[in-house]
Amino acid sequence: METASKDGTSAQPRNLLIADDEQNIRRVLEAIFKKDGYQVFTAENGLKALEIASSNTIDVLVTDLIMPDMNGVELLQKVKVKHPNSVAIMITAYATIKTCVDAMRYGAADYITKPFDVGEVRAIVKRCVERSTEHRESGAATAAGTKKRPASAVSEPASPAMKQIQQMISRVAASRATVLIRGESGTGKELVARSLHQQSDRASGPFVAISCAALSETLLESELFGHDKNAFTGALAEKKGRFEMAHGGTLFLDEIGDISPSVQIKLLRVLQQREFERVGGTKTIKVDVRLIAATNADLEQLIKHGKFREDLYYRLDVIQIVLPPLRERAEDIPILVDVFLDKFNRENGRNISSVSPEAMLALSVYSWPGNVRELENVIERCTVMSDPDATVLLPSMLPTMIRERSLL
Numbered sequence: 001m002e003t004a005s006k007d008g009t010s011a012q013p014r015n016l017l018i019a020d021d022e023q024n025i026r027r028v029l030e031a032i033f034k035k036d037g038y039q040v041f042t043a044e045n046g047l048k049a050l051e052i053a054s055s056n057t058i059d060v061l062v063t064d065l066i067m068p069d070m071n072g073v074e075l076l077q078k079v080k081v082k083h084p085n086s087v088a089i090m091i092t093a094y095a096t097i098k099t100c101v102d103a104m105r106y107g108a109a110d111y112i113t114k115p116f117d118v119g120e121v122r123a124i125v126k127r128c129v130e131r132s133t134e135h136r137e138s139g140a141a142t143a144a145g146t147k148k149r150p151a152s153a154v155s156e157p158a159s160p161a162m163k164q165i166q167q168m169i170s171r172v173a174a175s176r177a178t179v180l181i182r183g184e185s186g187t188g189k190e191l192v193a194r195s196l197h198q199q200s201d202r203a204s205g206p207f208v209a210i211s212c213a214a215l216s217e218t219l220l221e222s223e224l225f226g227h228d229k230n231a232f233t234g235a236l237a238e239k240k241g242r243f244e245m246a247h248g249g250t251l252f253l254d255e256i257g258d259i260s261p262s263v264q265i266k267l268l269r270v271l272q273q274r275e276f277e278r279v280g281g282t283k284t285i286k287v288d289v290r291l292i293a294a295t296n297a298d299l300e301q302l303i304k305h306g307k308f309r310e311d312l313y314y315r316l317d318v319i320q321i322v323l324p325p326l327r328e329r330a331e332d333i334p335i336l337v338d339v340f341l342d343k344f345n346r347e348n349g350r351n352i353s354s355v356s357p358e359a360m361l362a363l364s365v366y367s368w369p370g371n372v373r374e375l376e377n378v379i380e381r382c383t384v385m386s387d388p389d390a391t392v393l394l395p396s397m398l399p400t401m402i403r404e405r406s407l408l
């Protein structure tokens, strides 16, 4: 049965929207998720989907990437503005998997490749919903300073580049200097930010994270700085922003390259003076926050084109950590595979304790456009889909695309 959380909202996501121009896919997915207890809405195109999303709460969006009037990424971004906590999953054919990895950059939680298997689709949606609920709960608790998220299972890296980064983290963690973390999507930027926080003397304070890409300009401004009662239509009560929530701790701003000029100015002022006003407010609020920003954008190019303020860039770029893509540190792959096997064996009651040399070769030569996140997802899928008695990860358990690269 559905449980209600303290703020009166539903604890279990229940409304699921399917957007796909293929009627068969809509029918199959509708049947699966109705069985799982969701209230299912279906739309044959992006505009219809937006119409549904404007008059209903959407907890989960399952959308095709290629649709005639509006692509899945565009739809996802629009639905996220209205329902920032919704979980989005993309459906695509193999040929467009790179676009799906990009979709994950824009806020999709995972992707499903066509033709799909019913069990796999259910497992993916279930996992994404669970993760998002966990993330929100731990985020809320962390922001309130009541509970810290357990340390992530990061093992000693093998590559010289990552060893150097670990040393750098322990050297700079203690200071309050702003850190700019750069690297492709999925390379572990948030994990580095968490490590910096955990190794600092602010570790007992809150760690508050926000992705600047998923929110519209006005929403981001009120999320960061909070708002007073009646600051805008719908602001029924005053609300603390992330800067206030992070007082005494660390604020992690992900996708910093995506913020608008007006938010850039406000951010610059906080960095210079450590103070700001809430949206619609007159009281000046002072905070003690360590700021960590991350981006996979080329900030220098954005500055050149007038899209990112140079003065803000220099304020953020006090210490820079650059995470190399996974394909440039293949030595780390076996260790990461071990970490993820261990994690997903426990989560799924499996016992895969080793990887065959052929499977390891395939994992090592693949280019990993989605970096560590993609590797984590692949190992999770292998574990979920494996025979419960399997003890060795074999090439046949890997996605075709990964096997093909090593010609297995």
Ligand SMILES: Nc1ncnc2c1ncn2[C@@H]1O[C@H](COP(=O)(O)OP(=O)(O)OP(=O)(O)O)[C@@H](O)[C@H]1O
Pocket: 104, 105, 152, 153, 154, 155, 183, 184, 185, 186, 187, 188, 189, 190, 191, 192, 254, 294, 296, 336, 339, 372, 373, 376
């Ligand atoms: N060294 C590591 N050990 C274990 N897990 C890792 C490691 N690096 C990354 N991960 C995992 O990979 C996933 C992606 O990492 P993270 O979210 O930190 O990447 P990111 O660079 O911030 O991505 P994005 O730019 O898309 O926000 C996470 O689930 C994280 O726990």
